[in-house]
Amino acid sequence: MASRNRRFKTAIYEQFARIGKAISNPSRLELLDLLCQGPRTVEALAKEAGLGLANTSQHLKALREARLVEAEKAGLYVTYRLADEQVCEFYRSLRSLAEARLAEVGEITRRFLEARQGLQPVDREQLLAKVRDGAVTVLDVRPLEEYAAGHLPGALSVPLKELERRLAELPHDREIVAYCRGPYCVLAVEAVEILRARGFTAFRLEDGVTDWHARGLPVEASTAVLHTA
Amino acid sequence: MASRNRRFKTAIYEQFARIGKAISNPSRLELLDLLCQGPRTVEALAKEAGLGLANTSQHLKALREARLVEAEKAGLYVTYRLADEQVCEFYRSLRSLAEARLAEVGEITRRFLEARQGLQPVDREQLLAKVRDGAVTVLDVRPLEEYAAGHLPGALSVPLKELERRLAELPHDREIVAYCRGPYCVLAVEAVEILRARGFTAFRLEDGVTDWHARGLPVEASTAVLHTA
DNA sequence: TCAGTACTTTAAAATCTACTGAAGTACTGA
DNA sequence: TCAGTACTTCAGTAGATTTTAAAGTACTGA
Numbered sequence: 156m157a158s159r160n161r162r163f164k165t166a167i168y169e170q171f172a173r174i175g176k177a178i179s180n181p182s183r184l185e186l187l188d189l190l191c192q193g194p195r196t197v198e199a200l201a202k203e204a205g206l207g208l209a210n211t212s213q214h215l216k217a218l219r220e221a222r223l224v225e226a227e228k229a230g231l232y233v234t235y236r237l238a239d240e241q242v243c244e245f246y247r248s249l250r251s252l253a254e255a256r257l258a259e260v261g262e263i264t265r266r267f268l269e270a271r272q273g274l275q276p277v278d279r280e281q282l283l284a285k286v287r288d289g290a291v292t293v294l295d296v297r298p299l300e301e302y303a304a305g306h307l308p309g310a311l312s313v314p315l316k317e318l319e320r321r322l323a324e325l326p327h328d329r330e331i332v333a334y335c336r337g338p339y340c341v342l343a344v345e346a347v348e349i350l351r352a353r354g355f356t357a358f359r360l361e362d363g364v365t366d367w368h369a370r371g372l373p374v375e376a377s378t379a380v381l382h383t384a
Numbered sequence: 385m386a387s388r389n390r391r392f393k394t395a396i397y398e399q400f401a402r403i404g405k406a407i408s409n410p411s412r413l414e415l416l417d418l419l420c421q422g423p424r425t426v427e428a429l430a431k432e433a434g435l436g437l438a439n440t441s442q443h444l445k446a447l448r449e450a451r452l453v454e455a456e457k458a459g460l461y462v463t464y465r466l467a468d469e470q471v472c473e474f475y476r477s478l479r480s481l482a483e484a485r486l487a488e489v490g491e492i493t494r495r496f497l498e499a500r501q502g503l504q505p506v507d508r509e510q511l512l513a514k515v516r517d518g519a520v521t522v523l524d525v526r527p528l529e530e531y532a533a534g535h536l537p538g539a540l541s542v543p544l545k546e547l548e549r550r551l552a553e554l555p556h557d558r559e560i561v562a563y564c565r566g567p568y569c570v571l572a573v574e575a576v577e578i579l580r581a582r583g584f585t586a587f588r589l590e591d592g593v594t595d596w597h598a599r600g601l602p603v604e605a606s607t608a609v610l611h612t613a
Numbered sequence: 614t615c616a617g618t619a620c621t622t623t624a625a626a627a628t629c630t631a632c633t634g635a636a637g638t639a640c641t642g643a
Numbered sequence: 644t645c646a647g648t649a650c651t652t653c654a655g656t657a658g659a660t661t662t663t664a665a666a667g668t669a670c671t672g673a
Contacts (some may be wrong), residue, residue, distance in 0.1 A: 159496075159499070160570045161434055163492065163496045163568075163570065164414065164568065164570070165410065167489065167492060167493070167568045168410035168411070168413045168414050168417075169410045169608065170482055170488050170489050170492065171407075171410070171413050171478060171479060171482045171489075172407070172408060172409055173412040173482070174478055174481055174482050174485075174486075175404060175406075175409070175478065175488065175614085176406035177404075177406035178400075178401070178404035178407075178659095179404035179405040179407075179408035179660095180401055180404070180660085180661080181394065181397035181398045181400070181401040182397070182661090184397045184400050184401055184404065185393065185397050189395075196619080196620095197619070197620060197621095198618095198619070198620085199564075205390055206633050207662075207663070207664095208619085208620075208621095209620090209621080209622085209662085209663070209664080209665095210661075210662060210663075211620095212619095212620060212621055213621085213622090213661085213662090214623095214661095216621085221485075221486075222436060222485040222486060228619095228620090228669085228670090230619095230670065230671070231618060231620080231669080231670055231671065232618095232619065232620090233619075233620060233621095238485060239484065239485065241480075241481055241484055241485075242481065242485075243595040244449075244477070245477055246477070248424055248441045248473070248474055249400060249403055249404065249474070250400060251470075252403055252470055252471065252474045253399055253400045253402070253403050254451065255468065255470055256450075256451040256467060256468065256470075256471075257399050257402065257403075257450075257451060258401075259399050260396065260399045260400075263392065263395045263396060263399065264396070264575045265393045270388070278479065281415050309543050320673095339392075339393065339396045341389045341392065341393070393644060405630095409631080411631090416646075425649080425650090426649070426651090426669085427649070427650085429649095435632095436632075436633070436634095436649095436654085437649085437650075438632080438633070438634080438635095438650090439631075439632055439633080439649055440650095441649095441650060442631080442632085442651085443631090443654090445651085445652095456639090457639085457649095457650090459640065459641070459649095460640055460641065460647065460649050460650080461646060461648095461650085462637080462649075462650060462651090504624085
């Protein structure tokens with residue numbers, strides 16, 4: 156009887172550990188983070204995460220076996236997506252626990268931003284309020300397909316790669332707020348650096364779309380635009 | 385510049401993965417679950433989780449290095465406790481994700497309960513309401529020190545081991561609801577089996593103290609009673 | 614039908630992890 | 644000071660994980 160109990164407990168904790176194992180690797184966490192922004196093909200994920208293709212495929216398999224993501228084949232392409240919104244919420248709670256418990260996270264971020272001529276000094280709540288009220292021009296600097304999968308209301312899509320050649324579209328007489336995937340994504344940091352160098356008044360919003368959504372604020376989506384180069 | 389970004393991302397995801405690695409092992413998850421019930425010594429944890437002492441010590445070290453738990457030495461004993469309430473919340477969100485995504489969890493539980501003459505058919509919300517209103521006798525069948533660390537308001541502490549010899553304390557004319565550590569803890573299952581065999585009207589509440597607390601309901605604590613055999 | 618693309622699988626090497634038993638450390642009470 | 648207890652660390656082994664290159668599969672368009 157006692158041993159049946161033990162077998163039950165062991166079996167249950169083994170199941171829980173399947174999820175733990177899935178998120179025990181930095182590369183898999185990065186893939187999960189990317190998938191929180193929207194569905195992507197294997198190649199796109201590999202390139203974005205700086206991984207080999209075979210390796211990416213195997214990591215995605217591991218995530219699939221923990222049932223955190225799902226794959227769908229359409230023609231040549233296999234598109235991976237989160238299996239459930241709850242997966243993104245769980246990822247966010249891991250991130251928030253890491254921020255709370257691991258001083259290294261803040262330390263690494265602080266050092267990184269310092270090296271990029273100090274981008275941190277902005278009142279976050281004030282900035283959020285401006286973005287919420289549409290009092291500023293909001294720039295989504297992620298790749299177009301991520302913008303399409305969901306973006307802040309009224310945000311203009313200007314992927315970082317296109318920013319330099321599309322500067323003419325931006326107003327000089329209005330504050331610009333750039334955002335990307337979240338607090339550890341560097342796209343908005345680079346965008347703000349470029350904009351400031353060109354005389355714009357630009358700030359970085361740390362929140363990504365999922366953080367915005369988690370605050371209970373609305374998100375807009377376009378018709379899906381996938382596999383765009 | 386791109387390689388500095390890559391180094392930053394890698395460093396951040398490595399930090400996140402420290403937490404993932406900590407929860408990637410079934411034994412460590414069981415220890416974390418136990419620690420959600422309150423502080424325990426190494427020996428108590430080892431015994432409860434059915435692990436060797438050296439092994440337990442090493443798992444606790446891993447949890448400590450991920451800063452999920454803290455250790456405090458007092459005399460001969462080292463008492464481990466969760467580093468933060470957020471750790472228990474995170475564990476609960478892992479559990480809830482596993483329940484939602486892994487059909488095996490429900491399957492294993494169903495088979496286990498079936499083998500124990502089917503304890504599942506109880507309307508959970510109705511039962512919760514009765515417990516909340518004090519309309520039933522509520523039994524906490526966990527070890528005394530866990531009861532002391534926090535229990536449902538008005539609950540009577542009768543550890544499972546003492547249940548048979550303390551049956552006289554229980555009312556025959558009132559429903560009894562037993563609870564323990566949560567949905568995957570077997571103490572309450574056994575308690576209900578014993579009580580029903582003796583003619584009591586008894587039910588099992590799946591929620592543990594942490595689940596109760598997560599519903600926003602109040603929890604009572606006694607003065608700490610630690611190291612009780 | 615054939616070349617090319619996107620992806621998966623296999624195989625092998627390097628590294629990491631989990632567990633055990635034995636030795637070591639730190640503290641208590643006699 | 645010494646035996647005993649609670650815990651940690653060490654060493655060794657078995658097994659799992661991660662990564663890469665190479666081979667294999669499935670689909671498309673010519």
